[in-house]
Structure formats: C-alpha cells, structure tokens
Amino acid sequence: MSDKILIVGAGAIGGFYGGLLAKAGAKVSVVCRSDYNIVKQRGYRIDSCDLGQWQFEPEQVLQRAGDYRQDADYLILCTKVTDQIDRIGLIRDAVRPHTAIVFIQNGVEIEAQLQDAFPDNELVSGLAFVCCNRLQAGEIRHLAYGKLMLGNLPGGVSAKTRHLQQLFIRSGIECPINEDIIAGRWQKCVWNAPFNPLSVLSGGLPTLAILQQQEQLIRRIMQEVCDIAAGCGHPLTDDVIETNIQNTYAMPPYKTSMLLDFERGHPMETEAILGNAVRAAHRQGVACPRLETLYSLMKLRALQIQNQSQ
Amino acid sequence: MSDKILIVGAGAIGGFYGGLLAKAGAKVSVVCRSDYNIVKQRGYRIDSCDLGQWQFEPEQVLQRAGDYRQDADYLILCTKVTDQIDRIGLIRDAVRPHTAIVFIQNGVEIEAQLQDAFPDNELVSGLAFVCCNRLQAGEIRHLAYGKLMLGNLPGGVSAKTRHLQQLFIRSGIECPINEDIIAGRWQKCVWNAPFNPLSVLSGGLPTLAILQQQEQLIRRIMQEVCDIAAGCGHPLTDDVIETNIQNTYAMPPYKTSMLLDFERGHPMETEAILGNAVRAAHRQGVACPRLETLYSLMKLRALQIQNQSQ
Numbered sequence: 001m002s003d004k005i006l007i008v009g010a011g012a013i014g015g016f017y018g019g020l021l022a023k024a025g026a027k028v029s030v031v032c033r034s035d036y037n038i039v040k041q042r043g044y045r046i047d048s049c050d051l052g053q054w055q056f057e058p059e060q061v062l063q064r065a066g067d068y069r070q071d072a073d074y075l076i077l078c079t080k081v082t083d084q085i086d087r088i089g090l091i092r093d094a095v096r097p098h099t100a101i102v103f104i105q106n107g108v109e110i111e112a113q114l115q116d117a118f119p120d121n122e123l124v125s126g127l128a129f130v131c132c133n134r135l136q137a138g139e140i141r142h143l144a145y146g147k148l149m150l151g152n153l154p155g156g157v158s159a160k161t162r163h164l165q166q167l168f169i170r171s172g173i174e175c176p177i178n179e180d181i182i183a184g185r186w187q188k189c190v191w192n193a194p195f196n197p198l199s200v201l202s203g204g205l206p207t208l209a210i211l212q213q214q215e216q217l218i219r220r221i222m223q224e225v226c227d228i229a230a231g232c233g234h235p236l237t238d239d240v241i242e243t244n245i246q247n248t249y250a251m252p253p254y255k256t257s258m259l260l261d262f263e264r265g266h267p268m269e270t271e272a273i274l275g276n277a278v279r280a281a282h283r284q285g286v287a288c289p290r291l292e293t294l295y296s297l298m299k300l301r302a303l304q305i306q307n308q309s310q
Numbered sequence: 311m312s313d314k315i316l317i318v319g320a321g322a323i324g325g326f327y328g329g330l331l332a333k334a335g336a337k338v339s340v341v342c343r344s345d346y347n348i349v350k351q352r353g354y355r356i357d358s359c360d361l362g363q364w365q366f367e368p369e370q371v372l373q374r375a376g377d378y379r380q381d382a383d384y385l386i387l388c389t390k391v392t393d394q395i396d397r398i399g400l401i402r403d404a405v406r407p408h409t410a411i412v413f414i415q416n417g418v419e420i421e422a423q424l425q426d427a428f429p430d431n432e433l434v435s436g437l438a439f440v441c442c443n444r445l446q447a448g449e450i451r452h453l454a455y456g457k458l459m460l461g462n463l464p465g466g467v468s469a470k471t472r473h474l475q476q477l478f479i480r481s482g483i484e485c486p487i488n489e490d491i492i493a494g495r496w497q498k499c500v501w502n503a504p505f506n507p508l509s510v511l512s513g514g515l516p517t518l519a520i521l522q523q524q525e526q527l528i529r530r531i532m533q534e535v536c537d538i539a540a541g542c543g544h545p546l547t548d549d550v551i552e553t554n555i556q557n558t559y560a561m562p563p564y565k566t567s568m569l570l571d572f573e574r575g576h577p578m579e580t581e582a583i584l585g586n587a588v589r590a591a592h593r594q595g596v597a598c599p600r601l602e603t604l605y606s607l608m609k610l611r612a613l614q615i616q617n618q619s620q
Contacts, residue, residue: 201511202610205617213613217606220599289530289599296527297607300512303523307515 002027003167006072008065008091010039010058012132013104014078015140017148019046019056020171029060029068031090036063038137048142051172066093074164076126077103080261081110081272088117095121100160104128104148106192106257107272108185109280111153123153124161125181127188131254144252147174151181186229187236191244192273194221196258197294200268200301206253211245217290219245224288228277231284265305270298312337313477316382318375318401320349320368322442323414324388325450327458329356329366330481339370339378341400346373348447358452361482376403384474386436387413390571391420391582398427405431410470414438414458416567417582418499419590421463421492433463434471435491437498441564454562457484461491496539497546501554502583504531506568507604510578510611516563521555527600529555534598538587541594575615580608 003026007018010030022028032039043057062068065075075094079085087103095101095118103114104126114123129147134140148168152158157177168175178184194217198210211218222241229236261268274295281288313336317328320340332338342349353367372378375385385404389395397413405411405428413424414436424433439457444450458478462468467487478485488494504527508520521528532551539546571578584605591598 198607198610201607203614203618205610205614209613209617210610213610214606217603290603293527293600293603296524297508297511300508300515300520300523303519304513304515307519308513 003073003163004070005029005074005076006031006065006068006094007058007076007078008094009077009079011035011078012134012140013128013130014076015044015056015134016046016048016130016132016142017076017078017104017128017168018058019044019054019140020051020173021167022056022058023054024167024171026167027059028056029062029070030058031062031065031068031094033063035134035137036061042138044138044140046140046142048146049144050146051142064093065091068094071096072099073160074100074102074124077101077105079105080267081105081107081269082267083271084267087113092117097121100124100158100164102126102150102164105272106188106269107276108189109276110185110272111182115153122158122160124150124158124164125153125185126150127178127181127184129188147176149176149178149181149184151178151184153181155180155182180234182232183229183234183236186225186232186234187240189229189273189277190222190225190236190240191248192256193225193277193291193294194218195248196256196269196273197298199256199259200262201294201297204255204259204263206255207248207251208253211248215245221290221294224281224286224291225277228281228284228286228288228291231286232280268298268302270295270302274298313383313473314380315339315384315386316341316375316378316404317368317386317388318404319387319389321345321388322444322450323438323440324386325354325366325444326356326358326440326442326452327386327388327414327438327478328368329354329364329450330361330483331477332366332368333364334477334481336477337369338366339372339380340368341372341375341378341404343373345444345447346371352448354448354450356450356452358456359454360456361452374403375401378404381406382409383470384410384412384434387411387415389415390577391415391417391579392577393581394577397423402427407431410434410468410474412436412460412474415582416498416502416579417586418495419586420495420582425463432468432470434460434468434474435463435495436460437488437491437494439498457486459486459488459491459494461488461494463491465490465492490544492542493539493544493546496535496542496544497550499539499583499587500532500535500546500550501558502566503535503587503601503604504528505558506566506579506583507608509566509569510572511604511607514565514569514573516565517558517561518563521558525555531600531604534591534596534601535587538591538594538596538598538601541596542590578608578612580605580612584608 100122410432
C-alpha cells in the first residue's frame with residue numbers, strides 16, 4: 001500500500017520534495033495557499049538540474065490541512081519559520097495519532113513548539129541542502145544540490161524515518177540519517193548565521209563576495225555558533241568551520257534565502273536562525289557578541305521596513 | 311589688524327564657522343570646489359536657528375589653497391575624512407611657517423597624518439557639535455547646537471587657540487577648550503561609533519528609533535569605545551555613556567552624517583570613525599567585537615555600492 005503523505009506549505013521546497021516522493025510512488029497531497037488555484041488546475045512542473053523534468057500531480061490539492069480527510073503516514077511541514085506563520089495551527093487538523101510529523105525548515109531550537117503541541121507523535125527533523133526557486137505558481141526550478149538530512153527527535157532514528165529515507169533515495173536524492181539531528185541543525189546554522197544576515201545587511205551581496213572580503217569575521221561568527229552548540233551539549237566536529245569556508249569558496253555566488261525574502265518584501269527567518277541562537281547562548285552563558293550585533297541589526301532593518309510601509 | 315583665516319572645504323560646516331569668524335571681524339577666505347562659481351558670485355546666505363540670518367562674503371573665494379597669496383594666521387580644514395580626499399595635498403600650498411592648522415573634522419586618530427606633514431606648525435583639533443545642512447550652493451542652514459571644542463595637539467592650549475576661541479565666542483557660539491582634545495575626540499566617538507553605522511545598516515532609521523529598539527547594543531558599543539580610549543591612555547569619565555544615552559533620548563530624531571552621506575551617494579567616514587577605532591583597539595590589545603562587526607558590515611555595504619555603480 002502506498003504511503004499517504006501530506007505536504008503543508010508546498011512552495012519551492014515542499015513542491016520539490018513532494019514531487020520526489022510522488023515519483024517514488026507515494027500518494028502525495030499538498031496544502032498550499034497563495035498558489036492554490038493554479039496548482040489545483042495544473043499541478044507542478046518541476047525542472048531539475050540533475051533529476052530531469054517532470055510533472056507532479058498531487059493526489060489532492062487543498063487550501064487547509066483540515067480538508068485532508070485521510071490518515072497521513074507523514075505530514076511534512078515546509079513553511080518558513082517566522083512570527084507571521086502559525087506552524088501548529090497550520091497542521092493541527094491533519095495530525096492523526098500515527099502521523100509522523102516531518103519538518104523541513106530552517107533554524108535552530110524550532111523543535112520545542114512542535115514537541116509541546118504533539119507530544120505523542122513521532123517527530124522527524126529535516127534539513128534541506130538544496131537550491132530551489134519558485135519561478136511562478138506551480139513552476140519549480142531545482143538549481144543545485146538536493147541533499148535532505150533526516151533524524152528523529154529527541155535523537156536516533158525510527159523505522160518510519162528509515163522508510164521515508166528509502167523513498168527519497170529511490171527518487172534520486174541523497175538522504176543521510178543523522179542520529180543527532182539537533183547537532184545537524186547547529187551545523188547548518190554555522191553557515192546560515194553569518195551568510196544570511198550579512199547578505200541582507202550588506203545591501204545584497206552574494207555569498208562569495210562576502211566571504212572574499214570578510215573571511216575573518218565569518219570565521220569568528222561561525223566560531224560563536226560552534227561555541228553555542230557545544231554549550232547546548234551538541235559539540236560540532238573540529239573541521240566544521242574550515243569545511244564551510246572551503247565549500248562556500250567552491251559554490252557559485254549565491255543569494256541566501258534571507259536575501260531573497262528581503263528582496264521580495266517577505267518576512268525573514270531572523271528569529272529562527274539568529275534569535276534562537278542568541279537566546280540559546282544567553283541561556284547557556286555563552287558569549288556571542290557578533291551574533292548579538294547581527295541579530296540587533298536585523299531587527300533594526302525589519303523596523304525600518306515596517307516604518308517605510310506605514 | 312584682523313586675523314587672516316583660510317577655510318579649506320567650505321561646505322556646510324566650513325561655511326558656517328567661517329561665516330561666524332567673519333561676523334567676529336576676521337578676514338575670512340574660502341577654498342571651495344563644487345560650489346565655487348556660485349559662492350564666488352554671491353557668497354553664502356546663512357540662516358541660523360539661534361544666531362539670525364546673515365550674508366557671509368568671503369575676502370577671497372578660491373578654487374585651490376595655492377591661490378591664496380597671503381600668510382594665513384589660521385588655516386581651518388573642514389572636509390570629510392575619507393580615502394578620496396587628500397587632506398595634506400589640499401592645504402599644503404597655503405601653509406606658512408606661522409600658520410596654525412585647525413581641523414574641524416570627524417574621527418579618531420586622524421591627527422598623525424597632519425602632524426607628520428607639518429611637524430613645525432601649531433596644530434589645533436576642533437570638534438563640532440552642530441547640525442548644519444547645505445541647502446544648495448551658497449546656502450547654509452544651521453538647525454541645532456553649534457558648540458565647537460578646541461584644543462592643541464598633542465595637548466594643552468596655546469595663546470593662538472585662546473584667541474581663536476575668543477573670536478568664536480564673540481560670534482555667539484559656545485567654544486570650550488579641552489586640554490586633552492584627543493580624549494575629546496574619543497568622547498565624540500562614543501556617540502558616533504554606534505549611531506553612524508547603525509543608521510546606515512538599519513536602512514535609514516533616525517537616532518531615536520535606533521536607541522529605543524537597541525539601547526543595550528548601543529551601550530555595549532559605547533563601552534567598547536570607552537575601553538579603547540582608556541587603552542590609548544585617554545580614559546573617559548564614568549558618566550559618558552549615560553550622558554550620551556540621555557542626550558540622545560532628548561534630541562529630536564536625527565539623521566546621522568553618515569546616513570546623509572549614504573543617501574547622497576557620497577563616500578562615508580567609515581575609516582575615520584570605525585576603522586581607526588578598531589585599529590587602535592588592535593594596537594592596544596583591547597577587545598571590540600561589536601565595533602569590528604559594524605566596521606566589517608560598513609565595508610561590505612561600501613563594496614555593494616561600488617558593485618552596483620559598475
């Protein structure tokens with residue numbers, strides 16, 4: 001019997017991973033809001049850099065989770081993590097007792113809210129290393145990478161997560177398991193914490209230009225993230241900074257997700273990426289003056305955007 | 311006999327203080343470049359918030375210092391301090407053996423260049439606490455404050471500086487002497503170092519909004535400046551942070567000079583205000599992670615401006 005999967009927040013990331021799961025044989029439905037009419041009519045056209053082009057026709061296209069009348073095996077939450085989005089309210093009406101809740105989202109320490117709301121459900125944390133754009137409603141372009149890292153909360157890996165991994169691998173992407181996925185989130189934050197805010201605060205520089213001019217600052221910010229992760233009991237490996245630096249030099253110049261949100265006038269994931277890291281540092285008594293400064297600057301930038309729009 | 315004074319860089323600040331000295335009876339000439347034609351024809355119209363309106367007709371209006379054929383008693387340099395401006399080259403041809411060089415400019419540790427170039431001249435450091443705008447060529451509006459603080463380098467006060475002080479006082483403004491004017495510069499930097507870059511990096515917020523949202527960050531940046539000043543042998547008084555915070559709450563919302571330069575597409579005084587402070591910290595082994603972060607961000611912002619204009 002096919003797996004029943006509901007994707008909530010089926011934009012570029014949700015549509016791409018949903019489309020892969022459908023290719024692998026799952027029954028994939030989607031909840032999407034802004035693009036509902038077009039997706040309902042035509043599904044998704046996905047154009048991948050290395051997995052070909054395909055049409056993804058969801059089983060059901062819905063406007064809200066409550067309209068999904070089946071028992072989802074997996075509910076995959078792919079929205080941004082911002083104050084404007086009620087993650088619990090968006091999914092609550094589709095969560096059944098045996099539904100595994102998978103969240104493929106940015107940020108650190110974003111688990112507690114879901115753990116508190118669904119204490120009896122299996123919870124799977126997902127980290128996407130992918131570059132996907134929504135060209136227009138129902139059109140997704142996969143530009144680079146694709147790896148999805150999965151792991152159960154609070155740790156380890158379940159049979160159900162292994163099964164989901166197999167679906168993703170069958171669809172053609174890398175899908176490693178990380179039994180300390182919380183450390184995995186901190187590891188991703190090592191890159192996100194400097195490059196996302198610096199891309200916005202610099203006025204829109206791509207990653208390579210930022211790195212070329214400010215490698216020392218970036219290394220120091222990365223070290224602060226490593227210090228916080230260690231303070232939280234999730235020490236990262238010694239080579240994590242060097243690897244991130246070298247990988248970024250090897251990447252094509254890249255606009256960060258925060259910069260894209262900024263340019264589109266969308267809310268930015270400042271709290272999920274920077275605010276939560278700074279709060280964790282304060283809780284654990286770890287110094288992070290550079291992260292604090294970036295966090296404050298991003299809040300000032302947001303205030304200015306808000307003032308301008310009034 | 312009237313004092314012969316040459317103002318170099320006679321924009322808003324230079325025109326205002328030059329106009330005051332002329333009111334006090336000095337023979338004031340000016341070197342101005344972009345506004346030369348208009349000023350040559352019509353002089354300056356100065357409209358002050360508390361000193362009335364007056365017409366300032368310079369003795370001579372010149373395009374370069376070398377055209378000044380007299381022996382200046384005082385040469386007052388009022389340009390911005392940026393990489394684009396050759397401060398020495400701008401004044402060299404008008405400096406005579408007995409000329410006192412007065413620089414009314416922003417920044418810390420901007421003295422050495424002048425001391426090295428003119429080791430035998432009296433050097434007077436000036437700090438302007440004034441809000442002046444150039445409305446258009448030859449039109450200056452004095453909006454608030456006006457105080458000019460003077461002191462000799464490397465310290466103390468000369469008879470010639472006292473005489474200049476008397477001219478300014480006669481013209482109606484406050485003109486205190488600071489016998490440790492280097493500490494005075496650090497004290498001004500306590501305000502400039504947070505508010506100037508934060509106003510630019512926030513996307514244009516006025517000072518009050520920045521302070522209301524980020525008072526703690528601002529206090530910490532101010533503390534870093536105090537630490538550097540102390541490390542350089544110029545400890546500031548204990549109340550300097552509190553006084554700056556309270557004064558800024560009491561000020562009308564204000565656009566910093568760096569923000570005005572940024573909005574006009576002019577070079578910003580990043581090196582004079584932030585770069586020199588950070589370099590002094592490194593030299594003295596004082597930690598300043600927040601200042602370093604702001605300095606790096608301002609350089610990234612400048613790189614982005616440069617990329618955009620290419």
